[in-house]
Amino acid sequence: xxxxxxxxxxxxxxxxxxxxxxxxxxxxxxxxxxxxxxxxxxxxxxxxxxxxxxxxxxxxxxxxxxxxxxxxxxxxxxxxxxxxxxxx
Numbered sequence: 236x237x238x239x240x241x242x243x244x245x246x247x248x249x250x251x252x253x254x255x256x257x258x259x260x261x262x263x264x265x266x267x268x269x270x271x272x273x274x275x276x277x278x279x280x281x282x283x284x285x286x287x288x289x290x291x292x293x294x295x296x297x298x299x300x301x302x303x304x305x306x307x308x309x310x311x312x313x314x315x316x317x318x319x320x321x322x323x
Contacts, residue, residue: 272278
């Protein structure tokens with residue numbers, strides 16, 4: 236094995252799904268929907284789907300999204316403390 240081959244073998248492989256993929260054009264009957272997650276527009280969700288869905292299909296998509304995404308509440312601001320109303 237060459238020195239470069241040994242060096243390349245020692246490099247960690249990227250985690251599954253972590254490599255950047257180029258967006259693909261939606262198929263003829265699908266539309267692209269983009270939901271921006273942050274103000275700097277660096278985080279977004281892109282969905283290719285038909286424009287019209289049934290309630291059953293939407294429910295399936297909602298359930299699928301719940302298991303596909305890892306939720307991280309750390310960036311959510313804490314709710315403002317509620318002060319009791321002043322009593323005269």
